[in-house]
Amino acid sequence: MKQNDVIAGGIFIALGIFIFTQTISYPSPEKGHPGPGLFPNILAILFIGFGSTLIFKARKPLSKDEMEIASGPKRVSNALFVLGIVALYVVLVNSVGFLITSAVLLFVLMKKLGVTLLKSAVASIVITLFINLMFSKILRVPLPIGILGW
Numbered sequence: 001m002k003q004n005d006v007i008a009g010g011i012f013i014a015l016g017i018f019i020f021t022q023t024i025s026y027p028s029p030e031k032g033h034p035g036p037g038l039f040p041n042i043l044a045i046l047f048i049g050f051g052s053t054l055i056f057k058a059r060k061p062l063s064k065d066e067m068e069i070a071s072g073p074k075r076v077s078n079a080l081f082v083l084g085i086v087a088l089y090v091v092l093v094n095s096v097g098f099l100i101t102s103a104v105l106l107f108v109l110m111k112k113l114g115v116t117l118l119k120s121a122v123a124s125i126v127i128t129l130f131i132n133l134m135f136s137k138i139l140r141v142p143l144p145i146g147i148l149g150w
Helices: 002-023 038-059 064-070 073-096 098-112 117-138
Strands: none
Touching: 002 038, 073 098, 098 117
16 A cells, blocks of 8 residues: 555656646736646646655554555445445536535535534535635636526
8 A cells, every 4th residue: 555655646746747847838927817827837736745745644654543444345335435426426416506416415425434424514515615616706617506596
């Protein structure tokens, strides 16, 4: 597992560096506008940062409890559950709507992965509202409205 984390971290760092090298030739931003290289550069920084974090955490030895969690049927069932939730989200989001689908499925996912009831409820609502604010209000990207009209 540790070796996989180091390899994955290295791939993320390499991908982040590749994104940076590809966006150097993008036009410079106009006055008051971020320019076309802003989001790819943010993505590159995140890739490099998370890749470095993954490599750093791989150096730390696992405790006995973490070793038991890292291997076993629960790990596989959690991975399959996440895939199922994503598939269910894709099926439901257009008919039910972004706000309801996102909040409910995030809540269910967090509960399944062991987060407390209160934290799951608060986090799913806050994350859903934040994403809605960012995309529909600030970036003006239409999100599925759904059955309730919001």
